[in-house]
Amino acid sequence: MRIGQLSERTGTSRRLLRYYEEQGLILSDRAANGYRDYHEVTVDRVMQIRGLLDAGLPTRIIKQILPCLDQPRVIHFPDATPEMLATLEHEKARMTERIECLTRNRDAIGEYLLEVRARIGTRR
Template sequence: MRIGELSQRTGVSSRSLRYYEEQGLLTSTRSEAGQRHYSDAEVERVSLIRQLFEAGLSSRVIASVLPCVETPGDLAVVEEAFVTMNRERDRIDAEIARLVEARGALDVVIEANDRHRKVLAAEPVARSA
């Protein structure tokens, strides 16, 4: 199938599909006219790539774990992917903890601002002459 059909079947833009290919995440063959052609298996691969991006993985990390899908019987490849995915989960957990801390700090500022707003609202309005 050509890139437009793969885009339509996966909901991923042609531009993103070209990016995936540039990053080594997706492969195609080329026609004599230079058009990209993809196999039906690429639909499932694009779905997996999207899931990995949505999980917060970079294209570099995705490229390092995709061999696990391609050669699932190779223990060394599977182990390497396992270590990488755990490292990424730890990175995401640390980012979540940082965001929770930032939200807590913002809550303190919001509470102070709310108290200040209530004080100002209770004061009589000064009229200018």
């Protein structure tokens, strides 16, 4: 697929996709006319990258852990510095906190909807 299609499917600007490619986070083939051509799996890869960026991880660490998200998994240890491991531990803890908060909020909204629906149903 071309960069415009990838941009539409992922909600990511073309400029940002080119940046991801410059950083080695995604790959493209080049057609004879110089256009980028992305494989279908790049859609999922871009969504993973965006999620990791949203979680606060810098691209240099994302580049190191992206292979761990593939199947089969390929894990690279040579670049694992104590700083990187500490950053990952911190970000993992932040993600866990966010998940717990989102779960509480989802459950509260669910309870609210049940209550509102029950009250609306009794008025009829």
